[in-house]
Amino acid sequence: MDVRLDSTSSMRFRYLRDPLFLGASLIYGLNRFVLKTQFGSSLPFLRNHLDDCLLIPAALPPLLWVFRKTGLRSHDAPPTLGELVQWTLLWSVAFEWAFPRFFHKGVADWWDVASYALGAFLAGILWN
16 A cells, blocks of 8 residues: 655654654663562563563564665655564564574563554554
């Protein structure tokens, strides 16, 4: 689907300046370097799933920006439902099946997949 936007459109996606991307990246860094170390033992969600919920809002905008700059993405609209589903599925298969099975990196955890999906769902609502 080709979505064309003029330069005055309010639906223009801001990629690396997107507020959700910036907020998710900030929370990820804060969780990784401060919250997990201070509160991870008493709040398992911080240790186990918060970063997973932030995967789509923190990782998808830079990827889509690269795709836009290289011509692999033909529009500047917010991430589409197809993009959200595609990347959530791809990263779920990679991180929760392929890496643990073939590269012995990480542990397959289907709660992580649920966290990726929750993050993608909430990001999709906020972006669209």
